Amino acid sequence: MISILGILVLWACEDVIEVDLPKQETRLVVDGLLRVDVSQEFVDVQIRMRETSNFFDDNQPTQVESALIVYGLPNELGEIDSLSFSSLAESTPGSGIYIPDPNFSSDQRIRTSAIEPNVIFFLQITYDERNYFARTEYAPTVPINRLTQGENTLFDEDETEIIVSFSDVPNENNYYIFDFGFGEFLALDDQFIDGQDFEFSYFFDSNLQPGQELTVSILGATQEFYNYMDLLVEQTQDDGGVFETPVSTVRGNVFDVTDLDNIDIFDNVGQPELFALGYFAVVQEFAETLVIE
Numbered sequence: 001m002i003s004i005l006g007i008l009v010l011w012a013c014e015d016v017i018e019v020d021l022p023k024q025e026t027r028l029v030v031d032g033l034l035r036v037d038v039s040q041e042f043v044d045v046q047i048r049m050r051e052t053s054n055f056f057d058d059n060q061p062t063q064v065e066s067a068l069i070v071y072g073l074p075n076e077l078g079e080i081d082s083l084s085f086s087s088l089a090e091s092t093p094g095s096g097i098y099i100p101d102p103n104f105s106s107d108q109r110i111r112t113s114a115i116e117p118n119v120i121f122f123l124q125i126t127y128d129e130r131n132y133f134a135r136t137e138y139a140p141t142v143p144i145n146r147l148t149q150g151e152n153t154l155f156d157e158d159e160t161e162i163i164v165s166f167s168d169v170p171n172e173n174n175y176y177i178f179d180f181g182f183g184e185f186l187a188l189d190d191q192f193i194d195g196q197d198f199e200f201s202y203f204f205d206s207n208l209q210p211g212q213e214l215t216v217s218i219l220g221a222t223q224e225f226y227n228y229m230d231l232l233v234e235q236t237q238d239d240g241g242v243f244e245t246p247v248s249t250v251r252g253n254v255f256d257v258t259d260l261d262n263i264d265i266f267d268n269v270g271q272p273e274l275f276a277l278g279y280f281a282v283v284q285e286f287a288e289t290l291v292i293e
Contacts, residue, residue, distance in 0.1 A: 027052045028127045029059055030254045030278035032134065035219065035285040036115055043110040043282075045069070047088065049096045049127070052277065061096025065126040069110070073119050080120065086110050115282070123254070123280045133257040134280035141176060141220030142166055143286040149293055150201055160204040160292065166218060170195025175226035177219040177283070182206060187221070187230035208292045217287040225281045228252055252279035 031048035047067065050059040067088035072080035086108045089101035100108035117140055125132040143166070150161030168174055168190045178186040180202060208214065221229065231250055256274040 028276040032280035034282045047098045067098050068124045070122040121282045130258045134254045138282045139220035139222050140284045144288045147288040147290050154203045160208045162202045165199040167197050175221040177221045179217040212292045215289045220283040
């Protein structure tokens with residue numbers, strides 16, 4: 001009898017519990033990291049547009065009414081005398097990936113020869129009848145001097161050590177983002193290494209197999225982009241990557257400017273709830289490849 005009662009109790013505990021999660025307002029998500037390889041003739045422009053979804057669902061690609069990149073070099077007064085434009089169009093219907101419009105009357109691709117330090121880029125987007133705007137300065141960087149595999153471990157004997165070395169430019173405030181693949185990033189500044197040859201180890205806890213190719217990139221960064229990535233890495237270091245849902249909302253540099261009366265002041269409308277997620281950045285990239293032993 002006791003056994004039968006125990007089975008009945010366990011069976012009764014198998015009722016499905018529905019969690020009523022609060023509905024969140026849909027937001028535009030802009031993945032606008034443009035990596036500049038100066039050895040190529042054109043910048044690989046691919047800006048991904050998505051919209052936020054429910055907590056347990058992935059963010060889905062979305063379409064915008066228009067997207068435009070504007071760029072130019074400021075003069076001594078900080079004014080841009082001559083602007084260049086790149087009109088964007090969705091690469092494949094439904095993909096949410098926007099590239100220089102191949103059907104435009106003129107070539108909309110951005111030549112790397114037109115990009116130099118201090119060039120300012122603007123991204124203008126119209127989405128769901130609202131206007132969004134982002135501003136960033138091109139961020140150059142330095143190459144990786146050496147990329148080697150080490151033999152040490154940090155916490156687990158299955159870890160793989162990668163040793164990266166580079167030379168910081170002296171007498172400048174420099175910021176770097178390292179992309180180790182697999183959604184793993186590291187944000188680094190030169191506060192304590194100004195002008196030095198610097199070497200550090202990065203440990204992969206995933207199982208890298210012998211013969212597997214691993215590509216590591218060093219990206220330039222403005223201070224604002226560095227702060228953004230540093231916060232994302234901090235929030236997601238235990239969650240599987242910077243593209244997972246963060247613990248809290250991390251605001252980027254894409255602003256809703258629909259109701260602005262002063263383009264120089266982004267928060268003068270008293271509507272702090274109106275914003276997009278994501279970031280727009282134009283950075284130089286150097287990459288090195290290592291074969292795991």
